[in-house]
Amino acid sequence: MGIYGLTRENIQNSLDGKLLDNDDPVVLTVKTGTIHQDYIPGIKEIKQRITSLQGRNSYTKETITHMVNKMDLEEVAYISFEDSNTRGLTGARNGQSDSKEDTWAIYAYNKGVHFEEEDEAVETSRGGSHGVGKIASNAASDLHIMFFANCDKKGNQHLGGTVQLVEHKYNNQAYRSTGYFADIKSIGANKTKFYPFENRFHEVFEKKTRGLKIIIPYLREQYNDESDIIKSICDSFFISILENRLVVNVNDKVINRETIKDFVSDEKYYIQDIAEIKHEFTPLYIDTFLNVAPIPLTISDMENDYHFKLYFRYDEAIPKGRVAIVRTIGMKIEDKKVNNNVNKPFNAVLVAEKAEDGYLKSLENESHTQLAFDHIKDVRLQKNAKRFINSLSKEIAKIIEEAIKKNNKTDGMMDTKDILYLVENQFKQDLADAVATVKINKGKSLVKVTTDIPKKKKKNKPNDKEKPEKPRKKVKRVKPRSGNEGTNGDEERLKRYSAHPDIVERLLIGNKEVVQFDFNDSKEINGEKSCNISLSIIDGMGVEYKDEFKIKDNYNTVIDGTSGKQCKIENNLIKNIAINNGIAQLKLEPKPNFNKALKFVYYVEV
Template sequence: MNDLEKKGLWKFSCIPGIEESTFNKVLEKFYDLGIAGLTRENVQNSLDGKIPGNTSPVIVTIKTGKVKKEFIPGIDEIKDRILCLEGRNDYTKETIEHMQNKMNQEEVDYISFEDSNTKGLKGAKNGQSDSKEDTWSIYAYNKGVHSEEEDTTFEKFRGGSHGIGKIASNAASELHMMYFANCDEEGNKHLGGTVQLIEHKYQGKYYRSTGYFTDVEYINENITKFYPFENQFHEIFAKETRGLKIIIPFLREQFNDEKEIIKSICDSFFVAIVQEKLEVVINDNRINSKTIKNYISNKDYYTQDIVDMKNEFTPLYFNTYMTKKPIQIKIADCEAGYNFKLYFNYNEAIPKGRVAVIRTIGMKIEDKKVKGNVNKPFNAVLIPESIIEDAYLKSLENESHTELSFEHIKNQKLQRNAKRFINNISREISRIIEEEIKKNNPTDGLMDTKDILYVVENQFKQDLSKAAATVKLNKGSKELTIVKVEADIPKKEEPKVKDENKKKKKTLKKVKKT
């Protein structure tokens, strides 16, 4: 009767047999994005959770530290599962071995992302549900699903779209596990979680790769329903105020870097912070509209010499956004035009030209290279002018929110539109770059040549006097002065006359020899 194990804190669904023996490929994708990808994904989710109409900034508190393994709920169950995993290729075997080596540590690193002035998830007390209003159920139990707001205007301003970014937190854990604590509008407090393994055999049965930290109710022989646990766990899992908290134990060493976390916040969210939509507290560091400049202008975080800004552009973007007045530009696809504000800075000292493409929530999507202008001395920030433009940008984001692309769009007509639009971004900004180059490097106009001619004439006279001798002659009663110039005059060479007859004779001789 059981397609799930009732006992324990983690639930895996039974399957007839193992079909896939590899880890979820998205894990590797977010692992490669590192701490920047993890931070961007979780902070963007917090911005998406902003309470509509609330003018206070979203506050995200990021903490890193250590926790004893015994305080991690259900850890022994996950250890038993990991010991049962069997790899079928070198990469999977290597990953499993790495997980088995890490799971026995008595004290482990963790990171948490806790937001405030946000809605939190709704409907946790209802358990697993098909209702779109129950965002807990969508977040907790559905992979590749993105919950949508009833307010379509607010929904268009949100950053999420692909629904797979939740796995970014699993990728940051050595054991691919994460927890999320929620406090809703009514003060209900629950804890959920997921772990990403591979399909495996455990105690004589086969199970799916994804495990859920949840309780379960058996409705009948064929129907079960998930219910979250009330949050009565260790304090690092506590969430006392409305909002959501992500907790990632067994944090990978390369993700545990406070300096890189601070930089990733500045890199991706400097506009949101300047506009007072976001504040971030990282251990003892508070980044808000008043303090962000202190971090961006600090040589311990970023190089401050413009000529050395070849890979990191945040100080340039920040300066451009704060000091330049926006230019209104229109960028079209195959059917319509979209209005944007372009903050543009031309400076001969800038070694690499890039454009920060920013969503209206204040999140940077990419450092865009303008075709044919990657080494031009400019810097720019591009921001949508209205909800229409922002919704269009949102549709072009790739799944990790790091690039505008058209490849993921299946509809051929929409894909052509997207491709034209992306190309036209480069075309429009190229035009502005060329205008600025001409303005700063003029090649036309009238030139006063009087002084130049005077210098050339005098120089010619001086050179002539050095190469010539003056001779005086008497002609009758008049005395004449002439200039005698000594110079070798080359003899004119006589033109060579081709001896056609001689040529013919040589040809005949060659023929006779053969």
């Protein structure tokens, strides 16, 4: 997730470490700059290790080459995250320790382990417990190194750090991939123990007030963008900031509850035209959260009821509907897409009550960016989590439907028999002429199929002259869209034509789907042995949504009906489907969440 993942992890850790008896907001200071490599602690030892690394595959070889190319830079970019009004780490003077009270030992020397609060309510509200955690900072460094400076309640100042390399040999001794910036002291016969260094290093590594400071030298270029840092903070923690639980200083810019609206209203950071907001929804979320009264929402799984506050806004100007799922800590988990409602004009913020926060926490994926159930190992709990997530979509969908009905009322009574006849036939006409069910490339016309639709007889008037009926176009050329090149880069750009739905037959039986394509009357495909096929959704008015349907998200398997082999799916394209005697056939197994009411337009590449 780049800089977004890095800021989320470090701000989350700072919020988790808030002073429990203090109502002041956590203050986080983010700084970017450069430092001479000579001031980086332990850099000589790290360089020696890097030069001894050997790649065993293409990935490790590329990684090592990149590290070697970067390690001799004299001026090195860095980023630091320093928090205050936080507890910091305890027990640094004890070094490696088995005591749960010594949070320094847990943070510094244990991967995949976190300190647990004695207060169950506080522990539940914490942002972290599993996931990418501490190694997110290593991933942001070209040399995979990070440091953490700590000042505890008594004013003790220490510096630790880690480096993530690959397993290697150094001076004929084998080493694991993780290295620690620590002082090794003997504690008995053949026994040693890690202890942190007293922090007497360069000012970039100083931490003189209580709390923790993360320092990442050799910062990757793609992470070093102040605008992205500010946006990632606003996107993930807008509620914490609006509720004055968090203040963030990014270099000389302050983001707090008074200024956050200035950032999200600035074209430098966000699109301001509501009709163009299709990917970044923070300006809408903040407007919704501040100006709409919350409504209570209850979501049930197979065992329990969970209670939330939903801030919901219906606005015809909004092109994409999303729901911000927010934890009690004030961190947004995801921009949730509600099934079958992604293009509805609404915006919403769902905030967990304290009692429900623990369950939401258990559903977070490893990067804390989505509610999921795949990571849950217990079958019963996984099934329950799946039920909860599906119920969440269903309940919000009901609210969306009610809002649409409320804002699109109908009045009075009218005779609709003539209107329905005209609408039905006009839709058939438009569908046949403008929206293809099958489209092929190579710039040639499709099979000419009849698209005759019965027309309502027109009454003759006395002075009417009979006019010869114009021949209808049975095949209509449509303008190609970008990205329709064939799979081979040498193939010409696709030319798109529309054809009548008679070419395709689709059958749904239980949890099985069969789609058959009959190309026997098509000279363009006659003689071809195979083809590629992709799908797009079409709605009841004939509008096509080219990028909404993902094959892998909706089908467990796709089988070639001729060969019986499983088809390869690449770039949302079903590839190399055999054509036998002019017939191509697919046998598909939809996933449980598949919407059987969907209608498709099919694209054929040969």
